[in-house]
Amino acid sequence: xxxxxxxRCEEALGRLARGDMSAFEELVKEHQSMVFxxxxxxxxxxxxxxxxxxxxxxxxxxxxxxxxSSKHLVFWLRKVACQRALDMARRLPKAPPVSLxxxxxxxxxxxxxxxxxxxxxxxxxxxxxxxxxxxxxxxYQEELELAEIARILDIPLNTVKSRLxxxxxxxxxxxxxxxxxxxx
Amino acid sequence: xxxxxxxxxxxxxxxVAPEGFADRVLARIRGLPVREKRPxxxxxxxxxxxxxxxxxLCLAIAGSVAYREQQQRQRRQGEIARMQVKQALRxxxxxxxxxxxxxxxxxQGTVQNRL
Numbered sequence: 583x584x585x586x587x588x589x590r591c592e593e594a595l596g597r598l599a600r601g602d603m604s605a606f607e608e609l610v611k612e613h614q615s616m617v618f619x620x621x622x623x624x625x626x627x628x629x630x631x632x633x634x635x636x637x638x639x640x641x642x643x644x645x646x647x648x649x650x651s652s653k654h655l656v657f658w659l660r661k662v663a664c665q666r667a668l669d670m671a672r673r674l675p676k677a678p679p680v681s682l683x684x685x686x687x688x689x690x691x692x693x694x695x696x697x698x699x700x701x702x703x704x705x706x707x708x709x710x711x712x713x714x715x716x717x718x719x720x721x722y723q724e725e726l727e728l729a730e731i732a733r734i735l736d737i738p739l740n741t742v743k744s745r746l747x748x749x750x751x752x753x754x755x756x757x758x759x760x761x762x763x764x765x766x
Numbered sequence: 767x768x769x770x771x772x773x774x775x776x777x778x779x780x781x782v783a784p785e786g787f788a789d790r791v792l793a794r795i796r797g798l799p800v801r802e803k804r805p806x807x808x809x810x811x812x813x814x815x816x817x818x819x820x821x822x823l824c825l826a827i828a829g830s831v832a833y834r835e836q837q838q839r840q841r842r843q844g845e846i847a848r849m850q851v852k853q854a855l856r857x858x859x860x861x862x863x864x865x866x867x868x869x870x871x872x873x874q875g876t877v878q879n880r881l
Contacts (some may be wrong), residue, residue, distance in 0.1 A: 606792075606795075607792055610788040610791050611788050614783035614788060614791075615780050615781065616780060617783075618781060618783040618784070618787065619778075619780040619781045622781055623778050628784065632784055632787065632790075635783070635787070636787075636791050636794055639791045639795075640791070640794055640795060643795050696773070696776075699773060700773070700776060700777035701777075703773060703774055703777035703778070704777050707777070707778065718778075719778060722771070722775045722778040723775075723778040723779070723780060725775070750771075753774070757770075
């Protein structure tokens with residue numbers, strides 16, 4: 583997260599503390615992409631992801647008093663987004679295993695370098711074990727250090743490492759089967 | 767990061783939130799039920815220990831009121847009994863005076879007759 587963004591958030595938090603509720607809208611707009619992306623990559627369903635992301639901001643609104651700084655806000659949002667996505671995923675019926683036929687033709691205007699591969703990877707990430715999914719998303723979407731991921735998920739660093747290694751192993755294997763050796 | 771991880775990073779790049787997302791969040795917030803402000807005594811009674819203490823206090827007050835009522839009733843009954851005794855004594859006194867006068871009259875008559 584860049585310094586101007588953090589400064590803007592700090593300023594918005596200050597205004598919120600003084601009772602200016604328009605600052606909350608600014609905070610939502612500033613962080614909606616991050617929160618929605620975490621829930622979307624976790625659930626791989628836009629509608630469910632939006633519901634989960636909205637819930638995260640509702641909880642933020644109810645817990646504004648506990649937020650002490652813009653860095654704490656980002657940490658809190660990532661943590662609650664992972665928790666909310668996990669809660670929602672646990673209530674969903676088990677997703678069937680991913681196969682090549684399941685993956686739709688990518689949209690022509692997709693920004694991905696290889697849209698088919700990206701869509702396949704996203705589906706594979708969403709089919710990882712629930713506990714491991716958050717580690718992969720925080721590592722590759724948010725590009726966080728493993729220690730920071732451990733802090734957000736409130737698990738030991740070694741658990742983060744093992745979950746990440748296991749997840750990457752699963753993804754490599756699935757991708758290998760899917761693309762006939764692309765990952766090797 | 768190896769090329770494979772680079773593909774993963776590319777696939778998990780942040781998405782743009784759906785159009786109107788912030789508006790929908792704010793609409794849901796406006797629709798949030800306002801947390802009802804509970805009267806102080808309900809907040810007070812929400813704690814079990816305080817609930818017991820309040821019950822004991824109520825019982826003590828009720829007991830004290832009942833005791834005072836009983837004391838007052840007894841005092842009133844005593845007062846009535848005292849007045850009844852005084853009235854009885856007054857009546858007895860009047861009767862005794864009348865009897866004494868009659869006895870005196872009788873005695874005076876007897877003496878005159880002798881003379």
